[in-house]
Amino acid sequence: MSFFSYLINGVGLGSVYAIIALGYTMVYGIAKMLNFAHGDVIMIGAYIVFVAMTSLGIPALPSLIVAMIFCLVLGVVIEKVAYRPLRNAASKLAVLITAIGVSYLLQNIALLVFGPNPKSFSNIVKLPPVSIGGINISSTTLVTIAASVVIMLVLTFFVKKTKPGQAMQAVSEDRGAAGLMGINVNGTISLTFAIGSALAAVAGALMCSSYPILDPYTGSMPGIKAFVAAVFGGIGSIPGAMIGGILLGIIENLSKAYISSQIADAIVFAVLIIVLLVRPAGLFGKNVQEKV
Amino acid sequence: MAMLEVKHLSVSFGGLKAVDDFNMTIEGGELYGLIGPNGAGKTTIFNLLTGVYKPTEGSIFLDGKNITGMKTTAINKAGIARTFQNIRLFRQLSVLDNVKAGLHNRYAYSTLSGIFRTGRYREMEKAMDEEAMRLLKVFDLDSYAEYQADNLPYGQQRELEIARALATRPKLLLLDEPAAGMNPNETKALMETIRFVRDEFHMTILLIEHDMKLVSGICEKLTVLNFGHVLTAGLTEEVLNDPEVVKAYLGEE
Amino acid sequence: MGKLKNSMRKITKKNLMTYICLAIGFVIIQSCSAGGLLTFQIKGLLVPVCIYIICAVALNLVVGISGELSLGHAGFLCLGAYGAAIFSKITNGLIPDPIRFLLALIIGAAVGALFGFLIGIPVLRLNGDYLAIVTLAFCQIIQNLLNVFYIGVDKHGLHVAMQDPTKLELEEGGQVIVKGAQGITGTPKDANFIIGIILVFITLFIVLNLIDSRTGRAIMAIRDNRIAAESIGIDVTKHKLLAFTISAGLVGMAGALYSHNLATLTVAKFDYNTSILILVFVVLGGIGNIRGSIIATVILYVLPELLRGLQTYRMLIYAIVLIVIMLFSWAPGAIAFRQRIMERLKNRGKGVQ
Numbered sequence: 095m096s097f098f099s100y101l102i103n104g105v106g107l108g109s110v111y112a113i114i115a116l117g118y119t120m121v122y123g124i125a126k127m128l129n130f131a132h133g134d135v136i137m138i139g140a141y142i143v144f145v146a147m148t149s150l151g152i153p154a155l156p157s158l159i160v161a162m163i164f165c166l167v168l169g170v171v172i173e174k175v176a177y178r179p180l181r182n183a184a185s186k187l188a189v190l191i192t193a194i195g196v197s198y199l200l201q202n203i204a205l206l207v208f209g210p211n212p213k214s215f216s217n218i219v220k221l222p223p224v225s226i227g228g229i230n231i232s233s234t235t236l237v238t239i240a241a242s243v244v245i246m247l248v249l250t251f252f253v254k255k256t257k258p259g260q261a262m263q264a265v266s267e268d269r270g271a272a273g274l275m276g277i278n279v280n281g282t283i284s285l286t287f288a289i290g291s292a293l294a295a296v297a298g299a300l301m302c303s304s305y306p307i308l309d310p311y312t313g314s315m316p317g318i319k320a321f322v323a324a325v326f327g328g329i330g331s332i333p334g335a336m337i338g339g340i341l342l343g344i345i346e347n348l349s350k351a352y353i354s355s356q357i358a359d360a361i362v363f364a365v366l367i368i369v370l371l372v373r374p375a376g377l378f379g380k381n382v383q384e385k386v
Numbered sequence: 387m388a389m390l391e392v393k394h395l396s397v398s399f400g401g402l403k404a405v406d407d408f409n410m411t412i413e414g415g416e417l418y419g420l421i422g423p424n425g426a427g428k429t430t431i432f433n434l435l436t437g438v439y440k441p442t443e444g445s446i447f448l449d450g451k452n453i454t455g456m457k458t459t460a461i462n463k464a465g466i467a468r469t470f471q472n473i474r475l476f477r478q479l480s481v482l483d484n485v486k487a488g489l490h491n492r493y494a495y496s497t498l499s500g501i502f503r504t505g506r507y508r509e510m511e512k513a514m515d516e517e518a519m520r521l522l523k524v525f526d527l528d529s530y531a532e533y534q535a536d537n538l539p540y541g542q543q544r545e546l547e548i549a550r551a552l553a554t555r556p557k558l559l560l561l562d563e564p565a566a567g568m569n570p571n572e573t574k575a576l577m578e579t580i581r582f583v584r585d586e587f588h589m590t591i592l593l594i595e596h597d598m599k600l601v602s603g604i605c606e607k608l609t610v611l612n613f614g615h616v617l618t619a620g621l622t623e624e625v626l627n628d629p630e631v632v633k634a635y636l637g638e639e
Numbered sequence: 640m641g642k643l644k645n646s647m648r649k650i651t652k653k654n655l656m657t658y659i660c661l662a663i664g665f666v667i668i669q670s671c672s673a674g675g676l677l678t679f680q681i682k683g684l685l686v687p688v689c690i691y692i693i694c695a696v697a698l699n700l701v702v703g704i705s706g707e708l709s710l711g712h713a714g715f716l717c718l719g720a721y722g723a724a725i726f727s728k729i730t731n732g733l734i735p736d737p738i739r740f741l742l743a744l745i746i747g748a749a750v751g752a753l754f755g756f757l758i759g760i761p762v763l764r765l766n767g768d769y770l771a772i773v774t775l776a777f778c779q780i781i782q783n784l785l786n787v788f789y790i791g792v793d794k795h796g797l798h799v800a801m802q803d804p805t806k807l808e809l810e811e812g813g814q815v816i817v818k819g820a821q822g823i824t825g826t827p828k829d830a831n832f833i834i835g836i837i838l839v840f841i842t843l844f845i846v847l848n849l850i851d852s853r854t855g856r857a858i859m860a861i862r863d864n865r866i867a868a869e870s871i872g873i874d875v876t877k878h879k880l881l882a883f884t885i886s887a888g889l890v891g892m893a894g895a896l897y898s899h900n901l902a903t904l905t906v907a908k909f910d911y912n913t914s915i916l917i918l919v920f921v922v923l924g925g926i927g928n929i930r931g932s933i934i935a936t937v938i939l940y941v942l943p944e945l946l947r948g949l950q951t952y953r954m955l956i957y958a959i960v961l962i963v964i965m966l967f968s969w970a971p972g973a974i975a976f977r978q979r980i981m982e983r984l985k986n987r988g989k990g991v992q
Contacts, residue, residue: 128768176962179970186767187708188969191922194915195965198958206951318775318911325772354802360783363776370773371761386429386438386470386866436870462872474867476860478927487860488871490853497881500852501845507852514853554871 099229100351101344106235106304108343109242113297114320115327115335116242116249117290122321123266123330124286127186130193131172132294133317134200137310139165139295140302141208144215154218161295169291170284172196178280197314204310212309215302238300245293246336253332262286266330319346322366328379338377387450389414389590390435390558395444397434404430406614408444412558412607417584418592419605419622423634426611428594429471432560436468437461449557463491465557469547469564471594475535482531484546485518488553493517521549524586525579541572545579552587559583561593565600573597577604602626610634654847657930658840665836672832684944686900689835690716690893691940693842695920695932697889700846702918703927704855705882706862708767710914711758711774714781715751715887717909719894721785721817722750724826724904728816729792731827740829744838744895751891752884754781759883763876775911785906790817822905823898830900838896839933842889846929849885858882923964 114136121129139161146157176196180189221233253259264272265282273279301316302308323342327334345365349358369377388411395408405427412418420428433439435446437458445454453464467488476484493510500507522528525545530538538546544564551559564580565573581604584591595601601608602622609619612634618625625631668685671677694716701709723743730739762773789800793813800806804815817823849855857878860868865875898904924935946953967973 122768128771176966179966179972182971183969185922185926185969187702187918187922187926188965190708190771191919192962192965194919195958195961198954199962202955202958206955318779321772322776325769354787356787356802357783360780363780363783366776367762367773370765370769374765374769386433438866458866458869459872459874462870468870470867470870474864474870476863476867478863479856479859483856483859486853487856487868487873490857491872493853495853497849497852497854500854501848503848510853550867550871 096229098227099231100347102229102231102235104344104347105340106232106238106343107347108323108340109238110297110301110304110339111316111320111323111342112242112336112339113245113293113300114316115323115339116245116332117293117297118317118320119324119327119329119331119335120249120262120286121290122324124262124283125173125177125181127177127189128193128321129177129290130190130317131196131200132290133313133315133320134197134204135165135169135172135291135294135313136298136301136316137204137308137313138168138200138298140215140298140308140312141204141213142295143218143299144213144302144308147216147218148213154220158218158296158299161299162292165295165298166288166292169287169294172291173284173287178283201310201314208310210309212307215306215308217303217306218299219303232304234300234303238304241296241300242336242339245296246332249289250332258282258285319362322363325376326366326369328376331376331378334376334378388412388447389416389449390592391447392435393445393447395431395434395441395446397430397439397441397443404614405434405441408611408614408616410609410616410619412590412592414449414557414590415584415588416590417581417604417606418590419601419608420592420594420611421596421598421601421608422611422617427614428611429562430614431611432468432562432594435461435560436466462554462556466560467551467554467556467558468560469544469551469562471562471566473540473543473547475543475546475550477534477536479535480531481522481527481533481535481538481546482515482518484535484550485521485553486514488550489514489517492553492555518553521553524552524583525549541568541576544568545576548579548583552583552589555587556589558590558592561591561595563594563596565595565597573600576600580604598626650851654851657843657847657933661836661839661843661933669832680944680947681941684941685832686830686835686896688937688940689832689839690897690900691917691920692839692933692936693893693896694890694917695924695936696839696842696846696929697886697893698917699921699924699927699929699932700849700882700886700889702921703925703929704850704862705858705879705886707763707879707883708771709774709883709886710771710911710918711776711778712887712890712917713909713911713913714774714778715755715890716894716897716913717778717781717785717906718754719747719751719891720898720904720909721823721894722891723747723895724823724898725790725816727826727829727899728823729797736827736829740827740834740899743829743899744892747895747898748888748892751894752888754891755884755887756880759880759887763879763883775914778909778911778914782906782909785817786820788817789815789819791815820905820907822903824903826898826902826904828899828902830896835896838892842892843929845885845889850929854878854881919961923961923968 118132142161142164143157146152146160147154176192177189180192183189217234219234219237223230223232224236253262261277261282264277265279269279319342323338324335326342327338342362346358346362349361353361390412392408392410395405396403397405408431422428434441437456440455445452448464448466451464453461476487493514495506495510519528519531522531527542527546527549535546565576568576577600580591583589605622607620608622608625610617610625610631617630617634618628672682694712698712701707723746726746727739727743758777762770765773787802789804789807791798791807791809791813793810798807798809857873860873861875861878869875920936920939921932923939924931943953943957
């Protein structure tokens, strides 16, 4: 394979990370918590698409919509039941550990329902490969890239121009003040989880279309990497998450191609550490100084 | 030689000059006041003096030593200690341990001595306990020594901050609105304590205050700050009768 | 002053009680074991419980006392285990066993502390969740690199290679010690419950005495208010680094115990789930509560192991219990509810309606 095709595949993988990271960055920006269960929502979303398509014979797009709705509800319920009661807990660690508990819970439910054996996921993009300049590019990759760009643009518009989006910005800036200004804080946070989780379903379906092995632990590593991407780009920044995700995918794929597939992850994480040491708030993050 | 000499101090945040060409000289043993309306930049000056912010221009000399641009920790070692407008105690530590933390550099023993409970550990801890209790006594806090700092009433939290700062035995003590949130009786008692501290520990004190009664009651000299500039400086009496100062505080007629 | 001396003694007394309770627990378990009351399965848990107690106490030094979140402690456990195992494999038979094991423990601690120090220098500038994610990244890097790490020994000494064992270029009769993802096999099994308990005591001694000293006070002062700590001349970086290094060293020592307890050592065991497992012990035992860490570790490590019979439901139950405990013990609503119930019970006890 040529450098160009490695690069395109890297952008494709990066677009998956970007979609997850977009959800992650919004949730983190507003709830200020590391949602360790986010990766597992991706896995659940992929399973729903799998069941709908393979077992029930529903076409790809409606299957995806079903999965999005399912994950949306799941995300809202998780937030309401497990995270909201701990929002004002004495230690931030409480909600972190609970998120880990939710992550284990989702993994083990999937283990019970779907079994430990990996499922082979059938591609939701049923289009022939496209040839550009003599190189065949899978249409899945192209669809993934297009999807991530569209999602980013829609989210940017939503956050900047719509009322609920501006409410999100306000809540993420200062929850207390937003509440005093009459913004429905609980509703806004629920909405953020809903969007983030629905995006997770999209990410799950697209990821498993490119890498068609699905088991109960499929989501955890991409979940962590997507968070890395979000941190990389600057937590809370929508273009940051997008660029962070794509850079991560490119670095990972090129490392696999030219250095070693076994230590590609180490390289990805090493780059994250270096970026954070040079720019502690990420590439696009704002550095906030504590007021004395 | 002056205890504190500040020359042409300026700092900007994102293009906005918060402090502009600030000059001040405090002689050893003085009780000096820094006053000015809200947002004049008083706390910013404290943050510059203690190295929390780095000045864009100007220099700071403590007892003849140039401390401009030094880190907070080093500045404290050089001899400046402070309190904070929004109280910053070690909330989960006991009242006693708050003061003992202030004694950190004056009664040193190694981490290993601490782990292995050597003779030096016992000797130093005993000396720290005694000195910390002496300091707490100055503020009548000795009976609360074992309370968690968080549980003290507001006024006493302010006093504990002063005790903690004193524990480092500074040459210059900076007090950021020590009387904020206190009732008139507490303020009066605090005034006496501050004067007592100055005399007892032979200390130079610079304080920021809104309470004019406190300022005129104990400060010998004042500098008035307005919009980051020095409006006027001099003996308390003269400064408080300066029409410019009255205007800055009360607005134009 | 008289009152104060009492308080000094109170801390010492409390620490002494911890040591005594631990000693009693040890004696009970040891006599049950001698009397044949313990099943093979439970006996197998004794050393791991000691390992995780050390890890939890050490992590609590970082999380509870220093106030920093680390998700990378499995990495230090792994490095300590590897360092000690490699040493023992090389020197096995050359040095008397007890001395070799003692040295292996020291090497495990030294390797852990060294890496804690090296990693701590750059990353401790970050705080909160950023530190968590960076330490997690370090743990992943360590795991990833050790997965492709080979060490062999022959007449000419040590040979190190990445990715490809043939690059070791060992001479005839040479031996491969570290075999990439297959890890290290055949480390002498020196660990036992008595040594485990001794190491727990050492860990407690170090951590409890450290907390109750000038250094510990400085570390906690920084945790409570960094800016105020700087304002009284406390060196923030030095003390954060000290707590992190000591913690990593203790975990490295636990790693040495780990590798000398199992026939096979692979890096797969040291992923971030292990870091999280230790963190769960710390949080459920009480952040900053060293005794709580011990109790939580014993209960939370042994219970799921005893539920092994339930197989598939085991982790599901664990997850649900974890969520419920967290909600019950940390949610402000639940805390208020508990207080109301306690109040009512108290009043009823007094006969007041």
